[in-house]
Amino acid sequence: MGAEFVMLSLAPLLIGIFAAVACALPGNFLLLRRQSLIGDAISHVVLPGIIVAFLLTGRIAAWPMMLGAAGAALVAVVLIETIRRLGRVDSGAAMGVIFTAMFAAGVLLLEQSDTASVHLDVEHALYGNLESLIWLDGMGWASLLDPVALRGLPPELPRMALTLGVVALCTWIFWRPLKMATFDEGFARTMGIPVQLLSLGLVITAAIAAVAAFDAVGSIIVIAMFICPPATARMMTNRLAAQIWWSVAFAVLSAILGYVLAGYGPLWFGGSNAVSAAGMIATVSGLMLSAAALIGPHRKG
Amino acid sequence: MLIDALFLQIGYNATLVTLGSATLGLAAGATGTFLFLRKRALVADAVSHATLPGLALAFMLMVAMGGDGRNLAGLMAGSALSAWAGLLCLSWLTRHTRLAEDAAIGAVLSVFFGFGIVLLTVVQTLSAGRQAGLESFLLGSTAGMLFSDALLIAAGGLCVLACALALRRPLLLVAFDPGYAQTQGINVQRMDLAIMTLVMAITVVGLKVVGLILIVALLIIPAATARFWSNRADRVVLLAGLFGGLSGYIGAAVSATAPGLPTGPIIVLVGFGFFVGSLLLSPGRGVLxxxxxxxxxxxxxxxxxxxxxxxxxxxxxxxxxxxxxxxxxxxxxxxxxxxxxxxxxxxxxxxxxxxxxxxxxxxxxxxxxxxxxxxxxxxxxxxxxxxxxxxxxxxxxxxx
Incomplete structure (x- = not known):
């Protein structure tokens, strides 16, 4: 637990934790509003977004891609709502139509454009490259105080921390109206809360979290963290505040356990190579969910 | 070139793929209609993502037993088993816990897929040389499809289609009015299970061509398209089959005309084209x-x-x-x-x-x-x- 840990594991571990918590926070509200699958839809449409951004700017850079992804998420939400209203298609099917079509368009664009030379492929988009986000300048715990070494941190880390900060701040500021609008929309409306705007804001916050997390860890973690920790927490308590804290705890725990199991687990079983950390984090969160579903104190509705 | 492709004139492999995809589209469209009318379209998404662990496990098992890990029938069997497990988890979660169906769908989808990814990385390290493209099942790949593969896909599709048509009356009754269906002596739970089993079968059959991420589109989009053109359930089923078959046929033909046109995504986009056209132009429910x-x-x-x-x-x-x-x-x-x-x-x-x-x-x-x-x-x-x-x-x- 020394220099090697700081260099190889500290940054990915922190990024994993931040991403997990940033997704779990809005996931709580999405879960209670029965909109969990918005996260699924968003994480699919992120692919065409980053590819369009890449085609427009011609380079792999973080900010244009995040903007592209956020734009695609917004387009998807608007399109889903449009065909739901215009075509009178039920919302699940509307979602299914839009996100598959946009994902297919993304794959087609990827095949058509000359992206073979750069590191942009579907597998990367699905399960990210958490393990590769190492901190080469981190020579030991002392490096945490060394400004030169800190500059060498993978840029995903400050970006993810910032995203988590924004998401947490939004949750804190809009706590009361969100709570009211989630549990009793009619009452919230009579209290003068702009329910529709708040709902859109929640989706946008979720999209921001999804896009930032996607950039660092791939979309599979995003879907898992939107749903599994909040769903696990839901079976632990009936109080919203407690549920949020539980979900944060579960998110952190699955990020840590998942990362450690992926990195060191195979070694214990005599393997030599690590397995996908993103996949393992999702798996661990699923195990927690099944444990809660079997023995959680509030598992029945 | 496109005309040639549409008339199956550009080679043996392209013809194989086109006919296979058309059959698959036909079966998926008709079967998906029951799911769509039951308003549970996204359950198919969970089922299709849940095939991944089984796919990887089947590969490992076949390699361990000294066989060829890429045998399509074996991979299909494995993916069917794990999709079945996913389906059981899904229905258990919705029935025995307080979670709503959408949360259960998301949970099953992400956890099974995540576990599948873990197994996929294991496969890559186990037999680095021979893993040879299990990833292609994510998005489908028709390059080098064998005659036996195409036959398996077409036969599987037709089997599912036959089962769906045989069960269409109880399935439609359950889709429109579960309460009434119950009074008619139909076991709603069993019919729901039947729909899901058919969906699972379609998913497994379509893995090779369309891939597990996009197969859900073949189930949902033709049904949603057909719904614009008729208010009668049996016609919607027929039309959905037609739209699905056409998407499969045209999509596969188009993708054969040039490199860089992946079959699965093109089929989905052709289907989406039909959907948008119907949304705008259909006489009854169209926007225009x-x-x-x-x-x-x-x-x-x-x-x-x-x-x-x-x-x-x-x-x-x-x-x-x-x-x-x-x-x-x-x-x-x-x-x-x-x-x-x-x-x-x-x-x-x-x-x-x-x-x-x-x-x-x-x-x-x-x-x-x-x-x-x-x-x-x-x-x-x-x-x-x-x-x-x-x-x-x-x-x-x-x-x-």
Whole structure:
């Protein structure tokens, strides 16, 4: 637990934790509003977004891609709502139509454009490259105080921390109206809360979290963290505040356990190579969910 | 080139893929309709993502037993088993916990897929040389499809289609009204399970061509498209099969014409093209026809109100009404009614007066629900009844 840990594991571990918590926070509200699958839809449409951004700017850079992804998420939400209203298609099917079509368009664009030379492929988009986000300048715990070494941190880390900060701040500021609008929309409306705007804001916050997390860890973690920790927490308590804290705890725990199991687990079983950390984090969160579903104190509705 | 491809003239492999995809699309479209009408479209997404662990496990098992890990039948069996496990988890979670179905779908989808990814990385390290593209099942790949593969896909698709059609009556009954279906002695739970099993079978059959991420599109999009064209369930099933088959056929043919056109995504996009076309153009529920209907209705209302205003010698200020009256030749540019305008206005006022009289009439007043301000009373009443109304109007001028 020394220099090697700081260099190889500290940054990915922190990024994993931040991403997990940033997704779990809005996931709580999405879960209670029965909109969990918005996260699924968003994480699919992120692919065409980053590819369009890449085609427009011609380079792999973080900010244009995040903007592209956020734009695609917004387009998807608007399109889903449009065909739901215009075509009178039920919302699940509307979602299914839009996100598959946009994902297919993304794959087609990827095949058509000359992206073979750069590191942009579907597998990367699905399960990210958490393990590769190492901190080469981190020579030991002392490096945490060394400004030169800190500059060498993978840029995903400050970006993810910032995203988590924004998401947490939004949750804190809009706590009361969100709570009211989630549990009793009619009452919230009579209290003068702009329910529709708040709902859109929640989706946008979720999209921001999804896009930032996607950039660092791939979309599979995003879907898992939107749903599994909040769903696990839901079976632990009936109080919203407690549920949020539980979900944060579960998110952190699955990020840590998942990362450690992926990195060191195979070694214990005599393997030599690590397995996908993103996949393992999702798996661990699923195990927690099944444990809660079997023995959680509030598992029945 | 595209024409050649559409007529299956560009080679053996392309023909194989095109026919296989068309069969798959046909079966998926028809089967997906039951799921769509039951409003559980996204369950298919969970099922399809849940195939990944089984795929990887089947590969490992076949390699461990010394066989070829890429045997399509073996991989299909493995993916069917794990999709089945995912389906059981899903229904257990919705039935025995407080989680709503959408949360359960998301949980099963992400956890099974995540676990599948873990196994996939294990496969990559186990036999680095021979893993040879399990990733291709994520997005499908038709390059180097064997005759036996195509046959398996087509036969599987047709089997599922036959089962779906055999079960169509109870399935539709459950989809529209589960409560009524129960009273008819249909086991709703078992029928739901049957739909899901068929969906799972389609997913497994379609893995090779479309891939597990996009297969859900083949189940949902044709059904949603067909729904625009008919209100009758059996026709929707037929049309969905047709749209699905066409998407599969055209998509596979297009993708064979040039490199860099992956089959699965092209099939999905062709299907989406049909969907958008139907959304805009279908006669009943389409956007264009609704807009035209709305516009015609608006005109009728404006014209009627304008005529009534003319008859009561009130000035008409509203721009659209004035324009409509002018264009119909009912008023002159200065707003004075033409002779035809005078007679139409009088007719409108007479109609309106008769409706009012009808409302206060003893035995006709229930017909006043038919008064939407547009229906002519001539279309509702007989000549005798109108004559009677006119007598009442002339007897008591107060009604006017």
């Amino acid at each position: 026809s609704s807009a035209l209907r709305h516009r015609a209705y608006q005109r009728q209302v404006h014209l009627r109100q304008g005529l009534l205003a003319l008859a009561r010698q009130q000035p008409v200020y509203e721009a659209m009404t004035r324009r409509l009256l002018r264009r119909a030749g009912l008023v002159r540019a200065d707003g004075v009614p033409t002779p035809e305008g005078h007679s139409r206005a009088a007719a409108a006022l007479r109609d309106e007066t008769r409706w009012q009289a009808l409302r206060s009439s003893m035995h006709l007043s229930e017909l006043s629900t038919r008064d939407d301000g547009l229906t002519l009373i001539l279309d509702v009443l007989t000549q005798d009844q109108i004559a009677e109304l006119d007598r009442r109007i002339n007897a008591s001028p107060r009604v006017v």
